[in-house]
Amino acid sequence: MKETEKSLQSIGQKPSGMTKRSFLQSVGMIGGTAAVMTAMQGWDIGFASEADRPPEMSNDGKGKKIIILGAGLAGMVLAYEMGKKGYNTHIIEANDYAGGRCVSARKGSVIEELDGEKQVCNFREGNYVNYGPWRIPAEHRSTIYYAQQMGVPLEVMVNKSGKAYYYYENKEGPFKGVPIRQEYADVDFAGYEAELLAKVADQGALDSLITQEDKEKLLEHLKRSGLIDNKELNYRANRARGYISYPGAATNFGKLSDPYEMADVFSIAQASRHETADHPAVMFQAVGGMDQIALGLKKALKKNQIEYMSEVTDIIQDDNGVEITYTNTKTGKVKTVKGDYVIATMPLGVLAKINTNLSEDFKQALLTTRSNPASKMGVEMNRRFWEQDDMIYGGVNHTDIPECSQLSYPSGNLFGSAHGDTGVILGYYAMGGGAVSVSNLSIKDRVEFAISTGEKFHPGKYRNHFTGEAMCVSWHKMKYALAGWESWSRRGQERAFPVMQKGDKRIFISGNIASPALSGWMAGAIEGAWSTMEVIDKRVAQQA
Incomplete structure (x- = not known):
């Protein structure tokens, strides 16, 4: 195939003795995630993961009052876990329901x-x-x-x-405005990648990158995938791509669907997030x-532990504690409550509208986050x-x-x-x-x-x-969200996040924003809460 032969020239030479990691990086530059996955599978390389339960707190809360702002997942996890440890926890929630964005x-x-x-x-x-x-x-x-x-x-x-389906309106070519089955496009993409990689390896273009033994393993894996023929190494119609006419009884063996042209397949930007660890x-x-998880946490809390329809207007701290002023949005009644610490789990866009006496450094750190519509x-x-x-x-x-x-x-x-x-x-x-x-x-x-x-x-x-x-x-x-989620820039993670993470005297920030690597996920809110629990636990130990 002429197209294939031209594509073989795209791999540059690297010094001999290259590691598998370096080789996979080279493959990734050419073929993307799918090509890397293909090569890794040939070498039996896989992925793994971590945190499965809340941290153990070393101190007894001894009735210290923790005011939690927001009854989303983070707020309820904090109230539930810290309550078990002896802290007196109370949640103030602006909405008339618990769960935050988990609804x-x-x-x-x-x-x-x-x-x-x-x-x-x-x-x-x-x-x-x-x-x-x-x-x-x-x-x-x-x-x-x-x-x-x-x-x-x-x-x-x-x-x-x-x-x-995949569907593209903004790309010229035969697929413009036409829904295409993902199995067709995905298998074609993988098939052409396998063809290119197999031919590159077979022609010796990888000899300076991998050992002969690894090359043979790679070629064997690619051939056994069923996507390419064993002799010419060309991508072909196959059962992975599926049938245009399905097999049946007797001599009805069906008819395999024909692959799209390589250039057409490579011209579309296929979604590959399903191949990442968090989008399988x-x-x-x-x-x-999904709100059942939030409702489960709500049921695990004490009756009246959450105060609803309560819009916070002021958060003021001093050496002895912190005072929260809030208004009942239904009755208009203004109330104040005092505590030893406050943990704000509401979105930072909402927190920014509240009057506080946070330090300027802390305020500036919070301003470096980004809102995601x-x-x-x-x-x-x-x-x-x-x-x-x-x-x-x-x-x-x-x-x-x-x-x-x-x-x-x-x-x-x-x-x-x-x-x-x-x-x-x-x-x-x-x-x-x-x-x-x-x-x-x-x-x-x-x-x-x-x-x-x-x-x-x-x-x-x-x-x-x-x-x-x-x-x-x-x-x-949404008034009490103002974003789908919030995230940190790389610069913000390095400079501002450490400032936010340690808190400002008696005021702490928690929730999804406390988990930069898990922005937008329920796990981000939960593990952000766990992280804050540890920070407060250490603070209480220092003051004991």
Whole structure:
């Protein structure tokens, strides 16, 4: 193949004695994640992970009062764990519910953004959409720990389905505006990568990079993958890619689907996040909605331990303690409460609006974080046509439409076994500029955008089977969130994060922002809380 022969020249020579790590870096520059994974599998190299339970606190709280601002996952974890150790914990929450951004919409749920447009969910009984976190990777053992502790059953969340689609509107070529099955594009990409890598190795271009023994192992692995023929090493039609006509009984052996052209496959930017450790093909979700984990934590707390509809206006500390002033948003009543320490778990954009006497260095550290807009939409369908007609069971469509970078099919109630033939599709998930753009639409126009986008994947079905019920949220327009999540720049992690992590006298910051490597994940909120527990434990020990 002429295209292949030209591509073989792309590997530059490296000094002999190169390590496997260096070799894999070279492969990654050429073929990306999939090529690296292929090479690693040939050498039986894998991945691993860590933190699965809260840290043991060395001190007895002895009734010291900890005021926690925010009843999200972090706030409730702090109250639960520190309460067990003898601290007197109390949570002040601005919303009328617990869970923060760990929420699901189901019949009766209410969403109201800053512009005042209110939505009331009218999904059929049993249907829901996770408009906060929606997936748990196996390596987030801290999240799984609390699901198990709170008796919340987990089920498989299909993050990657080969039957789901890629869709591109902004790329020229034969795939423009045409949904393509992920299994076709993924296998073709892997097949052409295997062909290139095999030919590079076979022609001796890697002899200065790896040993003869490793080269033979690599070639054997590539040949046994079934993607390339053993003699010419060319990528070919194969069972991994699948059939255009499926096999059946007797002499019906089916017809294999033909690969796309190499240049066409390489021209599209395929989503490969399912190959990373925290976005694998198989993930988990809480049965009945992710909010079940938050509700489990809430039930584990004492009655009245959370004070709802309480908007904090002032956080003032001195050498003896800290005083919080807050207003009940329903009655208008102003209250104050004093404690030994305060832990703020609310988003920093919300904290910035509160009057505090934090040190200037601490305030500046908090200003270095970045807010990440996020928008989601759930649309209810009266028939599970994606399963029945297209064999899609869970999975995520990836697009280059900024306002709908992902569209996800439900992994719960497969085959409509529990709640009839209906289901809720995550009609769009947008981040960054795309999230802002779609959030500027009215609710009605957002719904129309979601339906018209879905029609591009399922023409004549998406609109026809839409029940008329939908729920959407733009987290950057929610009063007590102001962002989907917050994150640190590399510079901020190095300079500002250490300042924030140690706290400011009696005021501490916790939650997702305290876990730079886990921004936007439930595990980030949980492990951020664990980290703060350790910091306070040491502080109390020093003052004992």
